[in-house]
Amino acid sequence: MRYGMVIDLTKCSRCHGCVAACRVEHFLPLHVTWVKLIAYETEDAGVVDVSTFPVRCNQCKEAPCVDVCPTGASHQRPDGIVEITASKCIGCRYCVIACPYQNRTFLSKELDPGYFPGHARTRFEEKGKKLYPHQRGTTMKCNFCLERIDYGMKNNLKPGVDRDATPACVNTCQARALTFGDLDDPESNVSKLLRERKPIQLQRELGTDPSVYYIDGKIGGKDNKAPASAQTGSHIQHLSSVEARAREVFPHLKENK
């Protein structure tokens, strides 16, 4: 058994729903994100645009972060998920350096100032501290919502099929760009997609064998742009980090003072 994810870049409409879902699911500290959208500039016949890639820990089969960890805090479960046992982590940050995908975060005090710095914690935060007690001084990363998977396995649910046993980002994705399942099961949704479409693994040449695949075979270019009809709020949002370009695409944008 090896859990994996397939991300269809032609469907992703850059809504950041997966990012938000992950934050809520894991009560992530203010300045930490496990799932990220990375921006990638594309140029098509002189028109510059930005494509985005949803990225998260790839749960690599040959994970360098596991190899370098001096305590065994980073380890691979039999289902392929790379887990960090916080109580064993000494915070040496070797794994942060060794992950070729920059998917690990060291939780320092600065990254966890509370949702409203300088104010008391909200009730949501208090609850989060109990349900998901992130330890400062240790490292963290996406874990494919293993709490959901473990719950599902105990209750005869199928991860990737039953919502309660499926990662929060996959459940949330309104474009159905994310598919989750067992890569070792030839009949799973992910295996079928990998057979039918041209899959890519990030930095495959490093020999890490990521369990997260991207499909369409083309990254960037006109095939991977949000369709004009989707260039609404979410598109503005991701372009707004590149303000000048956002103004070119949406000249009617008002100054936000």
Place this chain on the structure above:
Amino acid sequence: MERRRQWITTHEWMVKPTAQTEWVDGQGLLIWLAEVFSALGMGLYLVALFYNNWWGQLAGWFIIVGLKLPFHFFYLGRPWRFWRAIPPFTSAWKTSWLARGMFFTLMYSAFALVQLITTYQLEHNLVAASSVGMVTAIDWVMRFLAGLFMLLTGIYCGFAMSYCKSIPFWNTGMLPIVFVIMGLADGLGLIMGVGLITGGVDFHAIESASRIFLLVNALLISTYLINASYQSKTGEYSVKELLVGKSAVVFWVGVIILGIVAPMAISVISLYAGELSPPLLVLAVLSHTIGAFSLKYCVLKVGIYRPVLSKLPTF
């Protein structure tokens, strides 16, 4: 426009060369210091062992136990769990250079301590005549073991970094060699400092060895940079950062001028002038030491990650 969104941001850094910061900025400066003291301690201890200089051995041991280890300890996010990284509490030494390094350092610290005691006793005739043979034997065994584990301690730092495929500039088998050779050259510098205070050091012999090590070092560093710039785009970017970018001042002034050219010049002067004056010796020690600090700083600072999307088909 002020960015008000706190967390729904699009990350651009993964498609651009991004420098690692965990091991060099902020609290990461402690790692830099620990790395420098690994090299200085190793160099000084091994050189002192070779030239049979007890004070040099003591200073080398202190640099490792009193400086390197504490800096490593205080860097950890959870320092009091440090024991988890030491065999037999972990089996990660099979793959982790950090776990191996912890083991090497602790072994060195223990063996060298025994060796320092036995050597001191033998040198000051504090051993009963009947036990001299046994203590001498112990001393030699401890010298061998401490020397071996010291070398391994000096080497592991390089291997820990060169293991990381994420950072092409480090990902070469030459890194541990550069660190060891530079450490030994610095050890030769430091032993002159020890000799200035305690005496009993043959400055001429040290200067001759120093010339060879500095020359080898200059060649190694040049080869390293050429190799790194041809190996990958990101490696080339790191080399540019080093030679003409933000780290250029530290590299040219610290590593090249103070770390190699100045000690080499002083060493050449000693070839013709015979005995070196104490101010020149102090200058040699200082420039060696600044060179050691600069080298590790530069190498850590230009540790740049391969961009995540750099090798995709559309590139």
